[in-house]
Amino acid sequence: MDVLEVIWHGLRDSFLMAWEVWWALVIGFAISGIVQAWVPRERIENALSGSGPKPVALATGLGAASSSCSYAAIAIAKSLFQKGASATTTLAFQFASTNLVWELGLVLWVLIGWQFTLAEYVGGIVMIVLMSVLLRVFVSPRLEAQAREHAQEADPGHQHHTASEQLSWRQRLTSMSAWSDVAHNFRGDWQMLWKEITIGFFLAGFIAQLGNDFFNSLFLKHTGGVLGAVENVIVGPIIAVLSFVCSVGNVPLAAVLWSGGISFAGVLAFLFADLIVLPIIAIYRKYYGTKFALRIVALMFVTMVVAALIVDGLFNGLGLIPTGTRPSRGDIFGSIQIDYKLFLNILGAAIFAALFWLTARRGVTDPVCGMKVDRAKAVTKEFDGETFYFCSTHCLHAFELEPPSDGTGAESIPAH
Numbered sequence: 001m002d003v004l005e006v007i008w009h010g011l012r013d014s015f016l017m018a019w020e021v022w023w024a025l026v027i028g029f030a031i032s033g034i035v036q037a038w039v040p041r042e043r044i045e046n047a048l049s050g051s052g053p054k055p056v057a058l059a060t061g062l063g064a065a066s067s068s069c070s071y072a073a074i075a076i077a078k079s080l081f082q083k084g085a086s087a088t089t090t091l092a093f094q095f096a097s098t099n100l101v102w103e104l105g106l107v108l109w110v111l112i113g114w115q116f117t118l119a120e121y122v123g124g125i126v127m128i129v130l131m132s133v134l135l136r137v138f139v140s141p142r143l144e145a146q147a148r149e150h151a152q153e154a155d156p157g158h159q160h161h162t163a164s165e166q167l168s169w170r171q172r173l174t175s176m177s178a179w180s181d182v183a184h185n186f187r188g189d190w191q192m193l194w195k196e197i198t199i200g201f202f203l204a205g206f207i208a209q210l211g212n213d214f215f216n217s218l219f220l221k222h223t224g225g226v227l228g229a230v231e232n233v234i235v236g237p238i239i240a241v242l243s244f245v246c247s248v249g250n251v252p253l254a255a256v257l258w259s260g261g262i263s264f265a266g267v268l269a270f271l272f273a274d275l276i277v278l279p280i281i282a283i284y285r286k287y288y289g290t291k292f293a294l295r296i297v298a299l300m301f302v303t304m305v306v307a308a309l310i311v312d313g314l315f316n317g318l319g320l321i322p323t324g325t326r327p328s329r330g331d332i333f334g335s336i337q338i339d340y341k342l343f344l345n346i347l348g349a350a351i352f353a354a355l356f357w358l359t360a361r362r363g364v365t366d367p368v369c370g371m372k373v374d375r376a377k378a379v380t381k382e383f384d385g386e387t388f389y390f391c392s393t394h395c396l397h398a399f400e401l402e403p404p405s406d407g408t409g410a411e412s413i414p415a416h
Contacts, residue, residue, distance in 0.1 A: 014205030016333040017252050021107045023348035028103025035065045037181035051088035059089035063096025070274050073097040078287045082151050087144045092128045099124030111255040119311050126307040138299040147292035180374050183358040200249030204256045232266025233308040237273035255332045264321045265312035272304040368395040
């Protein structure tokens with residue numbers, strides 16, 4: 001019965017945490033979809049070849065306007081690197097796309113407070129500055145050139161284009177076609193991230209059952225001072241690496257760590273570490289080669305730890321670090337009742353349903369990758385008297401290499 005009770009409480013707390021942040025996730029992804037669909041990127045992409053302040057700032061802006069999915073971020077960054085972006089701007093894009101995006105800040109604010117949202121954004125900028133300064137300590141120009149050659153020879157992977165029309169903002173607001181672009185980006189982000197987010201909620205719900213004694217064995221709890229902060233910012237990223245959870249999915253677990261006693265700096269270091277989880281390190285190795293992958297992982301680890309300590313010191317000096325009693329498990333996981341969260345979650349469900357309905361109405365399924373694409377803007381191919389629709393030329397080429405033999409489409413085409 002004890003085991004069953006733990007399972008029940010873990011599932012209950014996972015659901016309650018999802019209830020707390022559902023509306024913020026939907027609104028955040030909707031804003032991200034608008035930015036991805038309506039903000040032109042071509043000029044920015046063409047200006048990322050340097051490593052000075054201007055290219056880094058442009059890469060940061062492009063990253064902040066992109067999806068928060070860590071896997072999508074590294075795929076897009078690799079594409080930029082192949083096309084001539086420097087290692088500095090490539091990593092700046094990755095840091096920005098996983099630390100400076102709307103949905104991450106909203107979920108942090110809802111779960112553990114605005115101070116963490118502000119610290120996440122400030123920390124993202126600090127990491128980019130530190131990375132730009134320290135890059136050459138870890139990566140030589142020669143190694144960067146070798147990594148670019150490796151990336152150009154590697155499998156290009158699966159990347160979706162962002163459909164967009166040359167319309168004014170007023171025209172976009174009243175255009176069903178423009179909103180279709182938003183809806184398809186929204187749906188694409190959910191399809192990429194729902195597993196990460198779900199795993200994050202489940203981990204948070206079940207780890208919360210371990211109690212604070214478990215966290216006391218991992219962290220120097222409430223010690224304060226330099227020793228506690230340094231220990232926390234080293235252990236925090238290690239937990240992130242081993243948890244395999246990245247992007248928005250690690251925010252629920254960060255809330256549990258904060259409740260369990262980890263320092264402000266430790267929470268930040270944990271949040272920053274979503275770009276060095278083990279599956280992503282393996283992808284770096286595939287894209288850039290082992291030596292370059294290990295060097296940039298070491299660089300990112302150092303920048304995450306140092307940035308967390310810098311932001312912690314800054315916020316401590318400004319009196320912005322939350323003090324007093326930490327939120328309890330009940331505060332974090334909340335409860336379902338008739339209040340503002342109920343109405344916000346209803347609004348979130350309505351937005352979610354409307355955007356998915358729009359993709360169902362105007363969209364068709366790519367037979368290679370399973371993504372929904374707008375019928376009017378997709379890449380098409382006539383085959384055996386039937387029209388097939390694709391999200392990108394990459395999927396079209398995969399289809400051409402191995403077209404369906406039974407006329408059913410997706411069932412016989414290997415996904416990637």
